[in-house]
Amino acid sequence: MYCEGVRASLKSWEWVMDKTDPLADFFAADAAPANDRAFRTRVMERVARRRLRIELVLRLVAGCLLVLGLALVSPVLQSLADMLGQEMSMPLQVIAMAGGVAFLGHAWLSRTINLPRLRPF
């Protein structure tokens, strides 16, 4: 039941149980299955659910920060537009919108689905 490596790492006063120990059979009989696929599936399912929750929270926080940033910057953009005059206001809005659309398009095209990799190595 106990390999020599384990035995060698024990101190001299430590209790060592070997096959002749009357309790060894009881402990050997009580061991859970070494590999239970159903158990593994349940654990990995919960891991996937937790990963999804974490990613949702992170994206929600990122979205809130983006909105907050735009709200902070908007007065500066507004004053800039006023400075450049009424005739430049429309082109600026078009440029800003085009930039926004380009950003969203890039995010959409480069999106990834976080599938678990099937082979670790």
Add this chain to the structure above:
Amino acid sequence: MRSQPTDAALVAAARSGNDAAYGRIVDRYQGAIRTFLCRLCPYDADADDLAQETFLAGWTELRRLRDPERLKTWLFSIAWRKAKGQARSMARARQRDDDWQDLRPDSETPQTERAIALRQALGQLPPDQRAAVSLCLGEGWSHGDAANVLEMPLGTVKSHVLRGRARLAEILGVGDGQD
């Protein structure tokens, strides 16, 4: 034949988001962790829940593991903390009327009878003593490693193992093997 990846390699892969690597970690230690928790909890279903919680917490906290080679010890520490928390909450709340043996699979084979006898005997030990005995006698851990996992002084673990062993031998009606 492919060699088995080390714990450190699996931890590194799992940290980089590889779920299959974490699945390998679960495969590697589920038997030991579940056996340990089954010996601490009166119900196998609770032990299985705790084992799932242990691996879930392990995944969440994996980046905080300083020494990946000590993964096993670290997972057992989490399991022990979960078991202690469970024992406290159970003492406060749930009372089950059914005999815990009813939840177990058939006990026809002598091997299973021995397992039941051991569980019943372990149930008569105090939780700390049960944990020390489970690790040192059941899993073959050194007293030092068990002391680290259980966060107890080395002398306390040694005392728990000696007394627990003697008590188990007495309950199970076998010689204590110290002759």
